[in-house]
Amino acid sequence: MTSRLLSIAAVLVGLVIGIGGYTFVYAKGYSYLTNDPAACANCHIMRDHFRAWTRSSHHAVAVCNDCHTPPGLIPKYMTKAQNGFWHSFYFTTGRYPDPLRITSRNHDVAERTCRKCHTELTGSIDPAHADDGRGGLSCTRCHNEVGHLE
Secondary structure (H helix, E strand, C coil), X not given: CCHHHHHHHHHHHHHHHHHHHHHHXXXXXXXXXXXXXXXXHHCHHHHHHHHHHHCCHHHHCCCHHHHHCCCCHXXXXXXXXXXXXXXXXXXXXXXXXXXXXXXHHHHHHHHHHHHHHCHHHHHHHHHHHCCCCCCCCCHHHHCCCCCCCC
């Protein structure tokens, strides 16, 4: 390798270490690897959601990851990585919707969680709504503030 390529490589490694260090220390990026719901409140825009969760009925039985990440180690951390990247991007650039809106992918994760935890209930309700003309039953259509009661 030429000295120019080595210099470029050294700058790139320095940038990765610097940005990574900033993200994982100053911006508390390490906290997103845990199950601690307080990590979600690191961003000011999420503080109201966190505060609302502390007053909800689900506070005693579920943390953020229980509802907002799929089961399994790899799917969970893939979702956290994808969401973390986009959250960081939008919050850093200030280009996030206000009020925040859940993506369809994340909505599907939460919907599957509702159905998993409340299988007995959803199993008896689903057949009654199979032909409702609204695309089937969605837990969050009626219970959209359950986890984040305002």
